[in-house]
Amino acid sequence: MEILIVEDEIKIANTLKKSLIKEGHFPTIAINAEVALELINEAQFDIILLDWRLPKLSGMEFCKQLRRNGNKTPIILLTALTDVSNKIEALEAGADDYITKPFSFEEVKARINAVLRRYRANQNAIQIGDMIINLVDRTVESEKDIIKLSDREFELLKYFLYNKGSIINKEKICKDVWGIEFNPFTNVIEVTIKNLRKKLEQNSKHIFIKTIYGEGYLFIAE
Numbered sequence: 001m002e003i004l005i006v007e008d009e010i011k012i013a014n015t016l017k018k019s020l021i022k023e024g025h026f027p028t029i030a031i032n033a034e035v036a037l038e039l040i041n042e043a044q045f046d047i048i049l050l051d052w053r054l055p056k057l058s059g060m061e062f063c064k065q066l067r068r069n070g071n072k073t074p075i076i077l078l079t080a081l082t083d084v085s086n087k088i089e090a091l092e093a094g095a096d097d098y099i100t101k102p103f104s105f106e107e108v109k110a111r112i113n114a115v116l117r118r119y120r121a122n123q124n125a126i127q128i129g130d131m132i133i134n135l136v137d138r139t140v141e142s143e144k145d146i147i148k149l150s151d152r153e154f155e156l157l158k159y160f161l162y163n164k165g166s167i168i169n170k171e172k173i174c175k176d177v178w179g180i181e182f183n184p185f186t187n188v189i190e191v192t193i194k195n196l197r198k199k200l201e202q203n204s205k206h207i208f209i210k211t212i213y214g215e216g217y218l219f220i221a222e
């Protein structure tokens with residue numbers, strides 16, 4: 001990922017840069033907000049790590065300015081201030097999260113992942129319960145894992161999502177998802193549903209697919 005570090009404390013900036021490179025990222029350092037604005041005009045960044053206290057234009061002012069210009073790049077503010085009202089101010093200015101200094105790189109990594117997860121969820125994915133369904137990659141993602149769905153599982157999941165809240169029987173699922181008449185001598189539908197259920201529920205606190213005995217399946221998406 002392309003990561004912009006806006007930080008006037010060179011030591012902190014360099015330490016962050018080194019750790020991010022080790023993780024396979026491409027970090028760029030801007031020593032103040034003015035330089036950062038110039039860089040943003042020239043290149044696209046995946047995420048911005050932004051120091052709060054910068055000379056001249058503050059991190060927060062920078063943040064507000066970016067959002068005013070319609071820039072939606074995820075921003076994590078780095079702040080030495082622990083005051084609660086300041087944290088609220090940071091989020092209101094358009095930052096996606098904040099980290100209080102001094103911080104460990106493990107924390108930075110976790111915050112970056114969490115912010116990007118939320119960002120991607122808004123982009124080309126939908127969130128159901130604690131899972132994110134990525135419609136482009138055809139994956140289900142939990143905090144612990146990303147699991148790829150087969151084509152049929154993905155079609156079935158889309159179908160369940162369209163029909164969430166209603167009980168659908170096997171005959172109808174077979175006709176609508178497989179495009180064939182239901183054959184009672186095969187268990188392909190049960191197997192596909194079982195696999196999809198496992199992928200959705202093994203890393204989740206939620207139950208998404210409920211079997212209603214004698215009637216069919218109920219998809220719960222909340």
Ligand code: CA
Nearest residue numbers: 008051053054
């Ligand atoms: Ca600073």
